[in-house]
Amino acid sequence: MAIRKIRELGDDVLTKTCKSVPKMTLRTKILIGDMFDTMYHAAGVGLAAPQVGVLKRIVTIDVGEGPIVLINPEIIETSGEQTGEEGCLSIPGKAGTVTRPNYVKVRALNEDMEEIELEGEELLARAFCHEIDHLDGKVYVELAEGGLYDVTAETEGEE
Ligand code: NI
Numbered sequence: 001m002a003i004r005k006i007r008e009l010g011d012d013v014l015t016k017t018c019k020s021v022p023k024m025t026l027r028t029k030i031l032i033g034d035m036f037d038t039m040y041h042a043a044g045v046g047l048a049a050p051q052v053g054v055l056k057r058i059v060t061i062d063v064g065e066g067p068i069v070l071i072n073p074e075i076i077e078t079s080g081e082q083t084g085e086e087g088c089l090s091i092p093g094k095a096g097t098v099t100r101p102n103y104v105k106v107r108a109l110n111e112d113m114e115e116i117e118l119e120g121e122e123l124l125a126r127a128f129c130h131e132i133d134h135l136d137g138k139v140y141v142e143l144a145e146g147g148l149y150d151v152t153a154e155t156e157g158e159e
Contacts, residue, residue: 001030001033001034001036001037002034002037003034003037003038003041004034004035004037004038004052004053005052005053006038006042006047006051006052006089006090007050007051007052007053007090008090008091008092009088009090009091009139009141011053011090013050013053013055014050014051014090014134014137014139015137016050016055016137017055017135017136017137018048018049018050018055018056018057018058018134018135018136018137019055019056019057020057020072021056021057021058021071021072021109023113024111024112024113028056028058029111031049031052031054031056031058032058032060032069032111034052035047035049035052035058035060036060036062036067038052039060039062039089040062042089044089045061045062045063045064045123045127046059046060046061046062046063046127046130046131047059047060047061047089047131048131048132048134048135049135050134050135050137051089051090051134057071057072057073057135058070058071059073059108059131059132059134059135061124061127061128061131063123063124063127065124068118069110069111070106070108070109070118070128070131070132071108071109071110071111071113072108072109073106073107073108073128073131073132073135074106074107074108074132075104075105075106075128075129075132076105076106076107076117077103077104077105078101078103078104078105078125079101079102079103080101080102080103081099081100081101081102082099082100082101082102082122082125082126083097083098083099083145084097084098084126085097085098085151086098086100086126086130086140086143086144087151088130088139088140090139091139091141091148093150093151094148094149094150094151095148095149095151096140096141096143096144096145096146096147096148096149097144097145097146098126098140098143098144098145099143099145100125100126100129100130101125101129102121102122102125103119103120103121103125104119104120104121104124104125104128104129105117105118105119105120106118106120106128106132
C-alpha cells in the first residue's frame, strides 16, 4: 500500500463525475488500501477516489469508529439539519460553515461487492454527504456560507 498524491482545488479531476465500479479487481483493492493510507497519513476523516486522481465511485471514511468503504454509494434517506465546520483534504488549511442533514442513510457496496446500508449522524452524516458529493465533481466550497476561512493545524477538521 502507498500514500498517493492528494489533488487540490483547481485540479480538473475534482470537477468530474466518477464512474460506477462494476466489479472488484486487484487494482481496485490496491486503490482502496492506498486511499486509507493516504487519508490516515493526512489525518482526514474521509477521502474520495477523485481526490487521488481516480474517477471511480469509491469513498473511504473513518470518523473514529473504524474504517468504512463505500462503493457506488447513494444517499437513500436524510433527516434533520446540522450547521458546522467542514474541511477537505483537497483544500488544505481552509474550512467553511456548511449545513448538511443531521441523519443520512446510504446504500452502497462493500469491498466484497455486497450491498450494505449504513446510517450516520452528525460527523458521519456530514462525511457521507461530503464524500459522495466528490463523486459528482462537487466540492464543499459552493455550499460554504460566507466563503472559506483559514484554520490552524490544531483545529483542522479535514475530510
Ligand atoms: Ni473533500
